[in-house]
Amino acid sequence: MAKKLNSVVGIDIGSRKIKVCEIKTQGKEPIVTALGIIDTPEGAVDHGGIYNDEAVAQALKSVLSSSGISTKAVVVSIAGQNSVLVRTLEVPRMNPQELRDHMQWEINRNIPFAESTVVSDFKALGDDDPNSPNMDVVMAIAPQSAIDTTVSCIKRAGAQTAAIDVEPLSMARSVARSYDDELSGKTVCLVDMGASSCAINIYSGSKLLMPRQIPLGGDMFTKAIADDQTLPLGDAEHLKMT
Ligand SMILES: Nc1ncnc2c1ncn2[C@@H]1O[C@H](COP(=O)(O)OP(=O)(O)OP(=O)(O)O)[C@@H](O)[C@H]1O
Numbered sequence: 461m462a463k464k465l466n467s468v469v470g471i472d473i474g475s476r477k478i479k480v481c482e483i484k485t486q487g488k489e490p491i492v493t494a495l496g497i498i499d500t501p502e503g504a505v506d507h508g509g510i511y512n513d514e515a516v517a518q519a520l521k522s523v524l525s526s527s528g529i530s531t532k533a534v535v536v537s538i539a540g541q542n543s544v545l546v547r548t549l550e551v552p553r554m555n556p557q558e559l560r561d562h563m564q565w566e567i568n569r570n571i572p573f574a575e576s577t578v579v580s581d582f583k584a585l586g587d588d589d590p591n592s593p594n595m596d597v598v599m600a601i602a603p604q605s606a607i608d609t610t611v612s613c614i615k616r617a618g619a620q621t622a623a624i625d626v627e628p629l630s631m632a633r634s635v636a637r638s639y640d641d642e643l644s645g646k647t648v649c650l651v652d653m654g655a656s657s658c659a660i661n662i663y664s665g666s667k668l669l670m671p672r673q674i675p676l677g678g679d680m681f682t683k684a685i686a687d688d689q690t691l692p693l694g695d696a697e698h699l700k701m702t
């Protein structure tokens with residue numbers, strides 16, 4: 461289990477933008493103490509994952525420094541269809557030892573990557589009806605190489621990876637924390653449109669019912685504007701934003 465940190469940097473490495481956020485806990489409340497954003501180096505990341513770790517490390521180092529972040533402990537979310545699979549499964553109700561054995565089998569048969577060396581984890585969601593014959597379990601699987609690449613980027617940027625999270629679950633916690641009163645007991649669909657992909661996740665509270673990632677994002681609108689108006693992509697992006 462990850463140790464509780466009083467000061468941490470959250471990092472989101474997107475295909476167009478790298479975002480960093482320093483959070484410190486003062487008393488019980490987490491406070492945002494610094495934010496930064498920088499363009500992802502061209503071609504370094506796409507909807508599959510990170511392809512140029514050296515370029516990403518340099519950009520990360522630069523944005524950490526320019527945003528005045530001094531904290532070294534990083535929590536990073538891993539994303540990309542070649543980098544992580546997150547799925548919620550319904551399995552017969554079983555005890556923790558049986559669940560461990562069963563999930564090892566589920567993980568082995570669900571590996572969608574060419575690489576067979578993977579890092580995986582699972583968690584019983586726990587808030588279902590105790591009389592139901594089934595239970596919900598969320599699992600995450602990532603190729604070892606995707607984890608190694610992410611950790612290496614952070615190390616070369618001068619920080620240390622304290623934990624690796626997966627986007628659908630970190631977004632669920634964020635939404636539950638921010639909108640607990642309004643959304644309590646409701647089913648929520650959260651759409652996060654990035655530049656190259658769009659995450660559509662359905663939650664009940666912070667329980668992830670259905671995660672989906674589709675390879676469609678803001679870049680496609682930019683390209684459609686560029687084609688329609690016969691503009692270079694940079695100009696079309698500018699037009700889209702204004
Ligand atoms: N004000 C705006 N109006 C329209 N589009 C915008 C605006 N601001 C940002 N975008 C678009 O959002 C996208 C960038 O979003 P974001 O930073 O979430 O992407 P990313 O995390 O790098 O991408 P991905 O998650 O797909 O790898 C770009 O396509 C950009 O053009």
Ligand SMILES: [Mg+2]
Nearest residue numbers: 474475654655
């Ligand atoms: Mg993104």
